[in-house]
Amino acid sequence: MTTDPEATESSEPAAEVSPAERIAALQAADTEIDQLVHRRERLPERESLATASAAMKAWEAKRASMRNRLDELTGVIEKAESEAAELRQHKERLEAQMKTVIAPREAEALMHEMSTLDEQRDAVETVELEALEEQAALDDDLTVHLGLEAAHRDTMSRADEVLAGVVAEIDAEIAAITVRRDAARAELSDGLLARYDRVRTASGVAVATLSGHRCEGCHLDLSAAEIDDVKDEAAANGGIADCPQCGRMLVV
Ligand SMILES: [Zn+2]
Known part of the structure; x- marks a missing residue:
């Protein structure tokens, strides 16, 4: 065990500390605290967290918009299916009617009406097909997008942890200086x-x-x-x- 040369200092009479030195020590402590508070507010780690959290928000917004579009497409497909069914039933009625028609002009009118129904059904089925294709592609995109969630959450929670760690270090420094500051104030x-x-x-x-x-x-x-x-x-x-x-x- 070695003897600390400074350990004997406390037994000697304390050197006279002038009010000027004390007030300067107080100011030095307050300045250090001010600088640390300033630093704590402007940490680059806050930027990293803000960036990560903006990326997370953008990811969430994209997920919401993909899900909205999928809901819209489901609506489009259901509507097209029910329209197609109506058109089919309508045509079936006309086909039944056709069997009872004798007058050629009436038959011609029915034929014309049936071909119009066919055209309408084609159009409705085209809409449904396009919606189904978009739905399938979007489903795949959504699966890929959902796969990115964990990475986003991870980046954010790591940024959060890093910031909390740096803030805790600064807070500990501030606490230590505050003890010194309060001691300086007690002497004035x-x-x-x-x-x-x-x-x-x-x-x-x-x-x-x-x-x-x-x-x-x-x-x-x-x-x-x-x-x-x-x-x-x-x-x-x-x-x-x-x-x-x-x-x-x-x-x-
Ligand atoms: Zn001045």
């Missing part, structure tokens, strides 16, 4: 916290560093006089001043 005075929360609500990021003459929050250069004021203010307030340009808490 109510006054500083209220100021921090107010500026953060207004500007998104409450704390900025002064780098040279520039506020890293608003990226504006402060005048020499403003720099002097900011330094005086920071010296009197634990290293924290207000940016005269954007109002963020400047860590000097």
